[in-house]
Amino acid sequence: MSSLVTRVRLKQIEQFIEKGKRLDDRGLRDYREIKIEQGLIERAEGSARVLLGKTEVLVGVKVETGKPFDDTPNEGVLTVNAELVPVASPNFEPGPPDENSIELARVVDRGIRESKAIDNEKLCIEPGKKVFVVFVDVYVLNHDGNLIDASALAAMAALLNTKMPNYEIKDGELKIKQGYTPLPVKSHPVTVTTGKINNSLIVDPGLEEEQVMDSRISMAINDEGNICAVQKGGSGYFTPQQILEASKIAQEKAVEIRKKLNW
């Protein structure tokens, strides 16, 4: 952030943005190319790999059975975890999750949870006793900026790919039967991150842009175009007008992405 190289880069990025352009020739409101591949991990109940430009995120979903929370006895449990794997960046270190990976996991979790993307009540096996627990593990494989949007997309793509085991209850015992049913998905939240560099708003910040930007705002938009989760990050600020502009950008981009992916 404070190295001389990035300060020189900041100048360059600023000059480009003044002309309405980005270092990689994108417009201010353009996403990098999005590529999604599903079902590549056979051992997982669901999986997806997302490429957002050079940023690469792999998500695996495991489905197990467990106890529901006391306050939601009829609902399945969703758990999201994120690993910033050391292969992804020279700045990632092995070890317990730091504040960045915890924030990433919680922002992805909030987008899925608050939009009610999964029909939780259909994950209930026996109220108060047994439910399906859905583990969403976000694995960042290459960090080239905007991990939030890439991870949120990959998590949703993996959930859409997830198959749940068929079961029956015989004499109070749970028996897994042959075959699978798809995970009940109700909504397809899309998270759009907008960065602020010198009072200009840019969509889908790349790594170098992230290193020089003041702050970012991520908004998860559901199928109806409503906002279901927001997270501001970074050490800068937004004016209220900029936030409303970012909200408009998020609406537009979410529609665009959803159309492209047929969600």
Place this chain on the structure above:
Amino acid sequence: MNEKAEKLIDKKGIRLDGRKADELRPLKLQVGVLSHADGSAYIEHGKNKILAAAFGPREMHPKHLSLPDRMVLRCRYHMAPFSVQERKSPAPSRREVELSKVIKECLEPALFLELYPRTGVDVFVEVLQADGGTRCASITAAALAIADAGVPMRDLVVACAAGKVDDTVVLDLYDAEDKLGAADVPVAYMPSLNAVTLLQMDGILTPEEFEKAMNMAMDGCKKIYEMQKEALKTKYMVVKEAEE
């Protein structure tokens, strides 16, 4: 959730705790409550009771975390085990780690970090009792603690939440409204710079409701901002009287 059947707002638009939609809970702010901290503040926001202490600018521990061109701000948001209904483990939860990060990032824009290279400021927030909206009350108190420590600031940071309860956008949610309501939008704001330094949301809001909630929260912030300034002045009024 069977409690959901119960209405959180009655026909006259009065909430369960007797407030109107755009009314804040009662607040009490006190500055300089700890003798060994460089700056400190205590806030009672409804039933929230929160203590904040600021230390620094001082040498960083460990030293290798210091930065050659600016000061490092560190924040720890922590809830006491007895602050909530069911005992909370004192080990930091993922929620506390995330809140510590967003609180740090919402205070940083207020500080002149580049004026204090190689130093660190530590802010510790202890939630003694929680009743919804603790991150906002923590920010309000933490900013006061930093100001009390004599660290120059561009403006005080003040925070307040708005949200949606029974289809109505309301100000300053308390615990029950937070849990049973439809959405929660905490906002931290620097009023004289018109800068939003923290914004989060969960729940579902239309873009119009989101705008309304954000504006309502900022109006709430402006009211608390006056109380913050008053609390700072009060501390020095007391000193003055003691001298006379």
